[in-house]
Amino acid sequence: MTIRLYDSRAQSVVDFAPLVDGKVGLYVCGPTVQSSPHIGHLRSALVYDLWRRWFSHRGLEVTLVRNVTDIDDKILALAADTTEEWWARAYRYELEFTAGYQALGILAPTYEPRATASVTEMQAIVSRLIERGHAYPAPDGSGDVYFDTGSWPAYGDLTHQKLDDMASAADADPRGKRDPRDFALWKGTKEGEPESASWPSAWGDGRPGWHIECSAMSRRYLGAEFDIHGGGLDLRFPHHENELAQSTAAGDGFARHWLHNGLVNVEGQKMSKSLGNSIYAAEFLALARPIVVRYFLAAAHYRSTIDYHDGALDEAEAALDRIETFLERAARRLGDTRFAGVGARVVPDAFAEAMDDDLGVPQALAVLHDSVRRGNVALDDDDLETAAHEWQHTLAMVSVLGIDPQAPEWRASGDDATSVALGTLVEKLLEARQSSRQSRDFANADRIRADLAAAGIIIEDGPSGSHWSIAQ
Numbered sequence: 001m002t003i004r005l006y007d008s009r010a011q012s013v014v015d016f017a018p019l020v021d022g023k024v025g026l027y028v029c030g031p032t033v034q035s036s037p038h039i040g041h042l043r044s045a046l047v048y049d050l051w052r053r054w055f056s057h058r059g060l061e062v063t064l065v066r067n068v069t070d071i072d073d074k075i076l077a078l079a080a081d082t083t084e085e086w087w088a089r090a091y092r093y094e095l096e097f098t099a100g101y102q103a104l105g106i107l108a109p110t111y112e113p114r115a116t117a118s119v120t121e122m123q124a125i126v127s128r129l130i131e132r133g134h135a136y137p138a139p140d141g142s143g144d145v146y147f148d149t150g151s152w153p154a155y156g157d158l159t160h161q162k163l164d165d166m167a168s169a170a171d172a173d174p175r176g177k178r179d180p181r182d183f184a185l186w187k188g189t190k191e192g193e194p195e196s197a198s199w200p201s202a203w204g205d206g207r208p209g210w211h212i213e214c215s216a217m218s219r220r221y222l223g224a225e226f227d228i229h230g231g232g233l234d235l236r237f238p239h240h241e242n243e244l245a246q247s248t249a250a251g252d253g254f255a256r257h258w259l260h261n262g263l264v265n266v267e268g269q270k271m272s273k274s275l276g277n278s279i280y281a282a283e284f285l286a287l288a289r290p291i292v293v294r295y296f297l298a299a300a301h302y303r304s305t306i307d308y309h310d311g312a313l314d315e316a317e318a319a320l321d322r323i324e325t326f327l328e329r330a331a332r333r334l335g336d337t338r339f340a341g342v343g344a345r346v347v348p349d350a351f352a353e354a355m356d357d358d359l360g361v362p363q364a365l366a367v368l369h370d371s372v373r374r375g376n377v378a379l380d381d382d383d384l385e386t387a388a389h390e391w392q393h394t395l396a397m398v399s400v401l402g403i404d405p406q407a408p409e410w411r412a413s414g415d416d417a418t419s420v421a422l423g424t425l426v427e428k429l430l431e432a433r434q435s436s437r438q439s440r441d442f443a444n445a446d447r448i449r450a451d452l453a454a455a456g457i458i459i460e461d462g463p464s465g466s467h468w469s470i471a472q
Contacts, residue, residue: 001058005228006303006358008236008258009158009244013358018227019256023061025226026052027218027255029235030112032069032210033093034078037100037281039297039308040264040271044232046294047261047302047359049106049402051230054355057347057400065221066109067214068094071116071207073171076197086197087116100281103290104297105402105409111221115208119199121216122208125250126185126201134249135185138176143188143204146172147246149181155245158258159237169238171209183242184209211242218247218254225253233260233303262300265307279308288313291410295320295403301362319369321470323398324405326372329379329460330391339384343392351397361401368397426457430466433459 003016018024028048031041048064055062070090079086094114101108126145129135134151138144149155149163156162168180172187188206189198198205208216218226231240240258247254263270266277285293296316300306334340347355348371354363375390377383398404405411429448436445449459457468 001352001356003055003058003356004358005257005259008260011160014257016227016257018060019225022059024055024063024228025222026055026062026064026228026230027214027222027226028064028066028109028229029214029231029239030066030068031094031097032072032074033090033097034072034074035093037093037097038264038271038278039281039284040232041097042100042104042281042284042293043264043297043306044261045101045106046104046297048230048259050298050302050361051228051259051359052107053400053402054359058356062110063222064107064109065111065113065218067217068097068112068114069210069213070094070114071197071213072210076193080192086194096281100285103281103285104294105290105407113217113221115213115217118213118216118220119208121220122212123186123199123201125212125216125219125246126203128250129185129246132249132251134246136178137203138188140176141204142173142176143186143201143206144172144176144184145186145203146177146182147185147242147249148178149183149245150179152245152249154248156241158241158244161237161241183211183238185212185246211239212246214239214243215247215250215252215254218243219252224251226255228257228259229255230259230261233262236260259302261302262305265305267309268307288317289410291403291405292317292320298361298401298403299365302359319365320403320405322369323372323394323403326375327391327394327398327405330375330387330394333379334384334388334391337384339388342385342388343390345392345396347396347400348393351393351400355400364397364401368394368401371397426452426468430459430468434466 004013005016006012007014026048031037045066048066052062052064070087075090076086079089082089126135129147130137130145133148135145135147138146156166163181166181168174169183172184174180185208186201186203186206187209188204197207199207218229229240229243244254265271266279269275269277271278292313296313297306299316348367351364351367354360354367371390371393375387375394378387378390395404429452433445433448436442436448452459452468456470458470459466459468
């Protein structure tokens, strides 16, 4: 078994060999908690949840670190226009992100550090860079400290750019820079900024630059060198490029592999505030069952761009319903038979091969739906042994993908008042139909079945009684 992944730095699919045998250290850039999460944030977190689940399935012990950037220019600027403290605002939005992750069944990270808790570690890296000649304090006494991009020949390696082709760094006042492309490691406190957003340092009171935060947190929780750094494609430059430069210039091995997930478009357009087409997590999760949203966001290859359009969630609902209906049907038919224990709950080889090949979820889902189709055919033919094998395979696959409809988190999300009311009404009609059949009033029994069919309810009669499902 060899897991292969597309390394953004190498620009090719490579074999994954962990730094420590049997373990994986994975650092993922988490949210900057300046405003509510949108579906792009959910998609990114879900991608690395799938990677984590697959590594774990393959027997590797995963340490996943996903940071929270809770100090940032935009956080301070947006809070300045309100009566809310910047840190209270950041925490409020952090809770929104957590709620979105939980709603999608995304496993909690091993560690979820906030940037404000690692300022000492950030200052240590900045000091080391100054000592090594790769950073300098601004000569204007502002307290700013910059990374000297010209001092590091490897700058640009991640995105394969030359320094002369790069745009100026717009993250700090350029007046104290030797080169406009130098980026801020430390930002001196500016007039009007709250005292609570400032820490003492050797260069004056201030706060960390954005890029140094991830270098410090990844080092603190995963060590000077670790296996994988992940994040959205939009973070490759300048954020990840700058992380790589400052960490390696400071003497750390840093990330051995880089993963980047694709973004989310809406009706063919890039999602952005300027276009007014951003879809926030809370409103998106209200459009369908959370398990359906998870299926939709997971179904495309993680490196591809997802295009959300009208009907997309309906398509995901239909695909997921086929899986759910088969699992329910198989459980009813096989549950009280000698075939209930037939077959091992393992993923098929074709599924494993797809997931091993750079997390090929689309191909893995094709294997899953093939198993569902074969299982349904077997049930139709009363081939219970084959059905049992496909049942177990399907259960194994949905578990790995985090879309097992019988898992506690999904059962709870579907138990709303509408579902309960519908179930109660249908069960009452089924009881009336059964009573009519027992009294040989077949005309009334057929009428009830026809009425249910007209409402989109399918009735399946079997040895254990009559069961219903919603037509697709």
